[in-house]
Amino acid sequence: MQVSPFKNCGAVVSNLQLATMTDTELVELRNAFTEYGLLFFRDQDLPPQEHLRFANRFGSIVVNKFFKTSADSPQIAEVRKEKNQQTNIGGGWHTDHSYDDIPAMGSILVARTLPKTGGDTQFANLAAAYDALPSDLKTKIEGLRAIHSNTHLYGENGLYRLTDLNEQLGGMDRVGDATHPVVIKHPESGRKVLYVNPGHTIQFEGWDFAESRALLDELYAHVTQPQFTCSFNWLPGSVTFWDNRCTWHQANNDYQGQARLMHRITLAGSALDAA
Numbered sequence: 001m002q003v004s005p006f007k008n009c010g011a012v013v014s015n016l017q018l019a020t021m022t023d024t025e026l027v028e029l030r031n032a033f034t035e036y037g038l039l040f041f042r043d044q045d046l047p048p049q050e051h052l053r054f055a056n057r058f059g060s061i062v063v064n065k066f067f068k069t070s071a072d073s074p075q076i077a078e079v080r081k082e083k084n085q086q087t088n089i090g091g092g093w094h095t096d097h098s099y100d101d102i103p104a105m106g107s108i109l110v111a112r113t114l115p116k117t118g119g120d121t122q123f124a125n126l127a128a129a130y131d132a133l134p135s136d137l138k139t140k141i142e143g144l145r146a147i148h149s150n151t152h153l154y155g156e157n158g159l160y161r162l163t164d165l166n167e168q169l170g171g172m173d174r175v176g177d178a179t180h181p182v183v184i185k186h187p188e189s190g191r192k193v194l195y196v197n198p199g200h201t202i203q204f205e206g207w208d209f210a211e212s213r214a215l216l217d218e219l220y221a222h223v224t225q226p227q228f229t230c231s232f233n234w235l236p237g238s239v240t241f242w243d244n245r246c247t248w249h250q251a252n253n254d255y256q257g258q259a260r261l262m263h264r265i266t267l268a269g270s271a272l273d274a275a
């Protein structure tokens, strides 16, 4: 198994087949996951049952409350865009499930149907972004907590409900909020990480909306700089495994008229403590 840093975030793991890896390789993979928070794999043979088996070897599965699940398994979420559909899932920067009290640890995404071109996924490295924050901003966000929600996306009149993505979504009654520290101590690496994201963070606890908006926008402008982000182009057999506590991602929606289907399994995390 070989682990090579990838652009500005994450690493490519080669010489490893996820479906047949040994327990020793699994330990190495855990270490790489803790170090990089974002791993890319090529040329994998990972049919749904092997996708599930890998996920269960690594952690315990949590099911997304809103996405349709695959006919292969109720534990596999479909990230689907039909040929004639305009809106895609995850088209803006976000991290998965930050609206839960105990957010998901990671997500394992497997390519099933890909457009001829386009449909890359972009990632951001929130540990590196935190480290590079100007010290006045670090001081400003120390000790703050933020409210994360899904109501504005998946609730009645939520953004996604007003688009042609709606047919693929359920769970309108399962919306809710959670609050988390703005700077967390990563549960495994111990690193300080900026834990707010454009998709789900709505405001700082105890702050008004406009004040929150201004500081969030400042933080987001910092994170989306090229030195903290990268883009991954999917090929048949590609798999990506990201840590939701220290990355963001967004799916490019630049392949209108073509279908794209990904299978996602999400792994359970632990409560997040302030750094």
Ligand code: OGA
Residues within 6 Å of the ligand: 079, 089, 090, 096, 107, 109, 119, 120, 121, 249, 250, 251, 252, 262, 264
């Ligand atoms: C996800 C997601 C991105 C993509 O599965 O959580 O946001 O590129 N997907 O499909």
Ligand code: MN
Residues within 6 Å of the ligand: 090, 094, 095, 096, 249
């Ligand atoms: Mn996502």
